[in-house]
Amino acid sequence: MNNIIAKTGQSWKLIFLLVAMLLAGIAMAYALLSISVLSNTLFYMYMLSGVWIGALGFIYVCFCIQCPTCGDKWFWNAVSGKESGEWGLWLKSLNACPKCGESFDT
Numbered sequence: 001m002n003n004i005i006a007k008t009g010q011s012w013k014l015i016f017l018l019v020a021m022l023l024a025g026i027a028m029a030y031a032l033l034s035i036s037v038l039s040n041t042l043f044y045m046y047m048l049s050g051v052w053i054g055a056l057g058f059i060y061v062c063f064c065i066q067c068p069t070c071g072d073k074w075f076w077n078a079v080s081g082k083e084s085g086e087w088g089l090w091l092k093s094l095n096a097c098p099k100c101g102e103s104f105d106t
């Protein structure tokens with residue numbers, strides 16, 4: 001276990017994001033598949049809740065995956081500062097905080 005997110009016990013936040021994205025996808029897929037039977041209001045409700053669940057999950061993870069020592073927001077740094085194809089790998093290869101250098105090895 002070298003990754004700092006795992007070492008600081010924050011992996012569940014990534015799983016939380018995955019579940020939120022999945023729920024958002026299901027809500028929107030359901031709305032699109034049932035477009036002929038749903039009323040306009042219900043259709044919008046499903047689409048909107050899908051967008052909100054996804055967005056809130058993402059925002060939560062952006063602000064809450066952080067360094068316990070200096071508060072650096074690792075996930076946010078990854079998605080805002082790296083190329084779209086690279087941030088996942090960058091995040092995965094982090095084994096010490098890029099800001100304060102803490103490696104959280106016990």
Ligand SMILES: [Zn+2]
Pocket residue numbers: 067068069070071072097098099100101102
């Ligand atoms: Zn730090």
